[in-house]
Amino acid sequence: MIKKGTWVSIRATILEAGSRAEGIPADTAAMPLVMWVKGHLTADCTLGNRAEVRTATGRIERGILEEAEPYTNVDYGGFVPELLRIGADARKILFGGETHG
Amino acid sequence: MAKDKEMGYAAVMARKNRILMDSLGIDFSKFETGTIAFDYEGVMAATGMTFDEIRRIQLAAGVGDTPMLEMRNITALARKYAAPGMGARIFIKDEAANPSGSFKDRRAATAVYTAKRLGFKGVAAATSGNYGAAVASQAAKLGLNAIIAQECYDSRKVGQPEILEKTRKCEAFGAEVIQMTVGPELFYKFLTILEETGYFSASLYSPFGISGVETLGSEVALQIRRLTGKDPDAVIVTHAGGGNITGTARGLAREGCKAQVVAASVNLKGLHMASDGHFNRKSFTTGHTGFGFPFATWPDRSDMPRNAARPLRYMDRYVLVNQGEVFYMTQLLANLEGLERGPAGNTSLAAAFALAQKMPEDAIIVVQETEYTGAGKHIQPQLAFAKKSGIDIRFGDPAEEVPGESIVLPQHPGLIAARDVDMDGLRKSLIRNTLRNNPDADLTDIDIEFLAAETNSSVAFVRDNI
Numbered sequence: 410m411i412k413k414g415t416w417v418s419i420r421a422t423i424l425e426a427g428s429r430a431e432g433i434p435a436d437t438a439a440m441p442l443v444m445w446v447k448g449h450l451t452a453d454c455t456l457g458n459r460a461e462v463r464t465a466t467g468r469i470e471r472g473i474l475e476e477a478e479p480y481t482n483v484d485y486g487g488f489v490p491e492l493l494r495i496g497a498d499a500r501k502i503l504f505g506g507e508t509h510g
Numbered sequence: 511m512a513k514d515k516e517m518g519y520a521a522v523m524a525r526k527n528r529i530l531m532d533s534l535g536i537d538f539s540k541f542e543t544g545t546i547a548f549d550y551e552g553v554m555a556a557t558g559m560t561f562d563e564i565r566r567i568q569l570a571a572g573v574g575d576t577p578m579l580e581m582r583n584i585t586a587l588a589r590k591y592a593a594p595g596m597g598a599r600i601f602i603k604d605e606a607a608n609p610s611g612s613f614k615d616r617r618a619a620t621a622v623y624t625a626k627r628l629g630f631k632g633v634a635a636a637t638s639g640n641y642g643a644a645v646a647s648q649a650a651k652l653g654l655n656a657i658i659a660q661e662c663y664d665s666r667k668v669g670q671p672e673i674l675e676k677t678r679k680c681e682a683f684g685a686e687v688i689q690m691t692v693g694p695e696l697f698y699k700f701l702t703i704l705e706e707t708g709y710f711s712a713s714l715y716s717p718f719g720i721s722g723v724e725t726l727g728s729e730v731a732l733q734i735r736r737l738t739g740k741d742p743d744a745v746i747v748t749h750a751g752g753g754n755i756t757g758t759a760r761g762l763a764r765e766g767c768k769a770q771v772v773a774a775s776v777n778l779k780g781l782h783m784a785s786d787g788h789f790n791r792k793s794f795t796t797g798h799t800g801f802g803f804p805f806a807t808w809p810d811r812s813d814m815p816r817n818a819a820r821p822l823r824y825m826d827r828y829v830l831v832n833q834g835e836v837f838y839m840t841q842l843l844a845n846l847e848g849l850e851r852g853p854a855g856n857t858s859l860a861a862a863f864a865l866a867q868k869m870p871e872d873a874i875i876v877v878q879e880t881e882y883t884g885a886g887k888h889i890q891p892q893l894a895f896a897k898k899s900g901i902d903i904r905f906g907d908p909a910e911e912v913p914g915e916s917i918v919l920p921q922h923p924g925l926i927a928a929r930d931v932d933m934d935g936l937r938k939s940l941i942r943n944t945l946r947n948n949p950d951a952d953l954t955d956i957d958i959e960f961l962a963a964e965t966n967s968s969v970a971f972v973r974d975n976i
Binding site: 423424428429430433434436437439440441442443444445446447448464465466467468481483484485486487488489491492494495496498499500502503 | 519583586587590632655656657662663665671674675677678681684685686687688689690691692693694695696698699703706707782784785786787788838841842844845846885886887888889890891892893894895897903904905919922923
């Protein structure tokens with residue numbers, strides 16, 4: 410049970426797969442247009458059930474409760490060895506091959 | 511139930527012009543002058559603000575007067591691949607120094623200021639890019655609410671790290687963010703929000719937004735004169751929707767600067783912008799041909815009845831670079847100049863690196879923007895994400911890159927190229943699109959002259975191509 414007032418994310422379908430705009434690519438048209446928005450729950454609710462939230466601007470939105478206390482989890486990604494080479498190559502071209510070795 | 515029916519897709523889209531007029535305070539219909547022509551300068555003047563007022567508003571909001579930095583090491587590297595006596599001095603305008611980290615603050619400052627002045631309680635914008643953060647930042651400063659609608663995820667709810675970072679940044683400024691799956695119907699949801707809230711539409715393409723960029727062009731001319739005692743020879747502008755080049759070129763012209771204005775985009779040929787499957791196979795969310803071509807050849811595709819950004823009027827030349835080249839330049843900027851910026855804003859830097867090699871040593875080439883970088887919005891997470899999405903990342907000849915399949919980092923800096931787009935081809939395409947979108951048009955002389963201005967060509971060229 411997620412308590413009333415908790416900051417949550419809800420999901421709502423804006424357009425069903427069959428009623429997308431004309432002229433969009435087939436792979437997109439085959440999917441519903443879905444929206445996610447965050448806000449404070451206006452009543453107790455459990456994940457996966459219909460919920461209502463009050464957003465940061467005070468609007469009311471309704472949808473399926475998807476996540477409680479959502480947060481951003483972007484990072485600096487995994488190891489990308491190619492990046493090490495770029496600067497090293499350029500410095501060698503510009504400043505010569507001397508190292509401090 | 512009647513109310514539900516009125517909120518359906520077709521009904522809302524049919525009310526589009528009315529909703530936009532109410533949410534902007536500008537009646538575009540009074541600027542229509544021909545069958546297809548309209549009074550462009552009249553639209554630009556509809557802001558009711560002079561250039562000096564806009565500059566004052568921006569400076570009061572902490573926007574503008576960003577540093578102009580000479581890229582001495584990148585210039586020296588370019589000269590390694592240039593003929594003797596060739597290799598222009600490369601300068602970069604550090605627009606990342608604006609409050610939310612990009613030149614988009616200039617566009618947002620005028621729009622949000624106007625919203626406040628007209629008594630709106632909030633502002634709304636549909637954008638997945640830096641502009642959302644800019645609107646949110648300026649709204650925070652003026653005590654207005656902000657709603658940003660972003661195209662954010664594919665149908666598996668997988669999002670580009672760069673866009674997810676932008677969600678975070680908008681929320682950090684207190685904005686409400688609406689995240690959507692792929693599709694142009696985001697605009698439908700956006701219109702319902704404008705109707706529901708009565709907020710100001712802080713469109714990227716309004717005259718408020720575009721006139722806000724004129725200060726950038728003006729600063730480029732004045733700073734280069736101060737630093738070097740002469741005018742820049744070329745100004746390179748990363749091009750997507752067209753506002754950057756339009757405003758910059760107008761600002762340069764205002765100062766009497768005759769620099770060649772060069773648009774640069776990342777080549778994403780073959781990737782469809784509205785395709786769910788392609789959405790995460792591109793490693794650039796802006797500054798690419800998916801926006802650059804359509805907006806150059808049909809600007810009125812935007813969310814405004816008339817787009818204030820009209821790039822083909824202002825570009826003297828349009829060049830393309832590849833994703834691998836821009837990632838490579840982004841790393842060079844960090845490793846050789848100590849500036850961690852971009853990457854999308856470095857599209858014009860990659861182009862400048864190639865173009866400088868064909869210009870004399872005493873010539874000056876200006877890259878007119880940088881943008882902030884951070885977790886998610888950085889070459890490392892973007893390349894890591896591309897690898898995870900099955901994109902082949904390798905060193906080689908960037909000319910071999912296939913967007914959506916590979917990212918080819920140049921084997922050496924000499925392989926970075928700026929590939930010219932056929933300008934007359936773009937001009938013909940704009941004329942063709944105009945006629946196609948106005949099939950019953952009985953063209954008047956005013957319309958022909960309008961098309962000549964739209965394509966930066968001549969009446970004779972237009973007559974030959976209609």
